[in-house]
Amino acid sequence: MYSRAVSKAISRGATIGEGVVMPFSLAKKANSNLIIGNHVSIQTDKIDMRSPVQIGNHVIIGSGVEIITASHNIDSPEWDLKTYGITIGDFAWIATNATLLPSCRSIGFGSVVGEAVREP
DSSP states (O other), X not given: OXXXXXXXXXXXXXXXXXXXXXXXXXXXXXXXXXXXXXXOEEOOOEEOOSSOEEEOSSOEEOTTOEEOOEEEOTTOTTOOEEEOOXXXXXXXXXXXXXXXXXXXXXXXXXXXXXXXXXXX
C-alpha cells in the first residue's frame, strides 16, 4: 500500500528514499519541492509544498501535523506571496498535531517538536 504512495509521489517529481511510509493523499499533492530521506514515517497530508521541504533520514511526522511554507509580505499592499523552505534533520520527531509556521526554517538533528497546549 505505501509503495503505491511512494511511486505516486515520485511520478509527481518528489525525491523519496527507501522505507518511506506516507499517506496516498500526500503523494497525490507531491511535487519536486518534496525531498524525503530513508526510513521516514509521515502520517499527515498537511504539508505545504509551495517551497522546498527537505526531510532527513529516520524522521517521524505524526498525524495532524501541519507544515506551512508560505505566507504574505506584510509590507505589501497587495499581500504578495512570500515563500520559505524548511529542512528537517535526521532522527527528528514532529509529534501529533504540531504546526510548523513559515518562519521555522530548520529542525535540527534529533529534535522533538510538540504541540503547544494551553491549560483551561
